Amino acid sequence: MNGRNADGGWGYYKGKASRIEPTCWARLALGATRDETHVRDAAAWLSQHQQPSGWLVENSDWPINIAFNALAAFTLLAERNQVADEVRNRLLAAVVASKGTAAPPSDSLRQDNSLQGWSWIDATFSWVEPTCWGLLALKKWGQTLGSDPGVRPQGLTPAPARIAEAERLLIDRSCRPGGWNFGNAMVMQQDLRAYAPTTALGLLAMQDRRSDDAVVRGLRALETLWTEEISATSLGLSLICFDVYGQPVDHLAGRLAAHAEQAVMFGNHHGIAVALFALASVSQPHAFRL
């Protein structure tokens, strides 16, 4: 809470301007700890930054960050009573309409460049993290449709075609030993490495396709990756992921708890909030269970 700005949002570090990503994660973490007042403030900060286009914009001079808008959509779907339906629905409509660019086939990449998921910013290629957040937002939306008709933007469906193509993209970009890099799985005939945070996000986005080979390999890869990549973000996302997949998490939760002091010293609010959410949510109903 010490890192919260007077405007109700969070920057990436104390004293920095409020940004979408750390504010979303702070809001998710505080929701998991039942801190209702600050959850409302964070949701208000997010909705105050919405443009008529539906996008949340940190600064009108900057490109729209599509990945963090999808994270915001996911966040605002997780606690639906915090913002007006219209805010959430316009944001969802913008996310659904956004697509990373397709590119011609390439001999040096073992991938299908025609697949379109989500990009970081407009008019660029689809990458793993934005596509994971796009998928998580749409799947969360689908999960809530049955219980809350207010979350269905007029004239839009939960975009099954977008979900299917984005899933194909993630399967296509899965690294050979399993898991996901930030970008491609291979460049110039060289396999790229998978990372723990992107692998955990990929697995969370694909949690309803558990028998898929990419998911099975990804889960196996993450079992090793989290032991090698010690940070609040890496351990936190891995813990959320294994918990969602029903895997034993005691050892990982212990490692994350032991790392908490170091993470607080490092001071990255995004990482701290991911860790806090993960530790507070073990075995509980929470936003990432779809």
Add this chain to the structure above:
Amino acid sequence: MPSDSRITRRELLKALPVAAVLASCGRTPPYRRSDFDIAARSAVGLFPAPTYDVDFGDVISRGLTELGINVTGRSVLLKPNLVEYSPGTVINTHPLVVAGAATAFLRAGAREVVVGEAPGHRRDIEYLLAVTGLSDHLREMRIRFVDLNHDDVRMVALKSHFTGLDRLALPVEVLRSDFVVSLPKLKTHHWAAMTASMKNFFGVVPGAVYGWPKNILHYHGIENSILDLNATIRPQFTIVDAVVAMEGDGPIMGKPRQTGFLAMGSDVVAVDATCARIIGFDPAKITYLSQASEFLGHIDPSRIDQRGENPARYRTRFDVLEPFKSLQLAGGG
């Protein structure tokens, strides 16, 4: 471009930056000549560092003295090359070189030294700092690290427009620093032929605005982006970690190559051109160095005053990927 044509990634990256091509094909250069005042001559220092066991504070202090660098009372930002971690590889600027540079600038009277980086390959800077050992050195020296990927940013008018872009968001910590120092690792690069002082500035572009990888730079052309970033940031000094460099499929998957020196200078173009010659490239054939020589610095050896060791002492010929063999100097470097 027909959708069924098969192209290489390099061809794809080159085909995408339409605006950049238009900008660079114009009759006038994509910058105002009056904005760039290059000294008639530049000094480049080469200082021996056969292994990472040397005292880099001393080596770099010697370089600052011989090159006449005055940082008294100034805030210095060190920008290392921190990309990825893989045991046994030489992807990153060695933490001892970073620590040595911090020591040398503080010794030279800098008001403050901070280290800043915005990795374009790995988002998780907490992990990367710890696993590379850099965080231990910085903590011990009480040197502040700035996560440039997640810093506050300001939109800045670019001083050249090879990319076709007018403005880019850049971290405020870079913009308010009095003295920006590039602190790269010398490596071959599978898109740009070579990476050293100039290419290192890809790592100031904030990922929290542009994403990972920083695709906007690829779309507008890697070499064009290198030029626009250096024209705009105008780093005041560079220290190249060429103790153990990388050859082959750099900047991540190449092989270590012992080279045994640090290269330093205020003219980043001249320092990179000198490094290029040492490892067997003709800098005039590396597009971004050739274009930079028209407005940012010198690549012509007759305009570069050599300090410290003679480049001939380190001259070698790096293994390079097939597409870059045509950029190599004739006769074995």
